[in-house]
Amino acid sequence: xxxxxxxxxxxxxxxxxxxxxxxxxxxxxxxxxxxxxxxxxxxxxxxxxxxxxxxxxxxxxxxxxxxxxxxxxxxxxxxxxxxxxxxxxxxxxxxxxxxxxxxxxxxxxxxxxxxxxxxxxxxxxxxxx
Numbered sequence: 229x230x231x232x233x234x235x236x237x238x239x240x241x242x243x244x245x246x247x248x249x250x251x252x253x254x255x256x257x258x259x260x261x262x263x264x265x266x267x268x269x270x271x272x273x274x275x276x277x278x279x280x281x282x283x284x285x286x287x288x289x290x291x292x293x294x295x296x297x298x299x300x301x302x303x304x305x306x307x308x309x310x311x312x313x314x315x316x317x318x319x320x321x322x323x324x325x326x327x328x329x330x331x332x333x334x335x336x337x338x339x340x341x342x343x344x345x346x347x348x349x350x351x352x353x354x355x356x357x
């Protein structure tokens with residue numbers, strides 16, 4: 229089965245982001261395909277590379293990054309949600325004349341068209357948050 233997964237929750241505001249991560253890991257482990265991860269609303273905070281986590285806590289952003297790297301997943305962060313929350317890639321940083329990039333490099337900042345594409349090309353779209 230081909231899944232697209234939409235994450236609406238910030239990594240530490242609830243269990244939703246961690247549950248989405250575990251669902252994605254389990255789906256891949258069981259031979260399913262993840263067509264796209266789409267981070268929307270507060271979920272864009274999962275793409276931040278500027279978060280520092282206490283040693284006794286799980287670093288959910290780092291776990292997402294490892295999953296994306298390991299499985300070469302297509303990962304999109306909603307551009308309008310991201311820029312409102314200070315999550316910018318190199319393109320958006322240049323566009324808004326900022327001096328920093330806060331998004332992990334494996335997260336593509338793009339629009340809702342990518343979510344529509346994911347819906348059309350997946351057997352199931354699962355939402356968390």
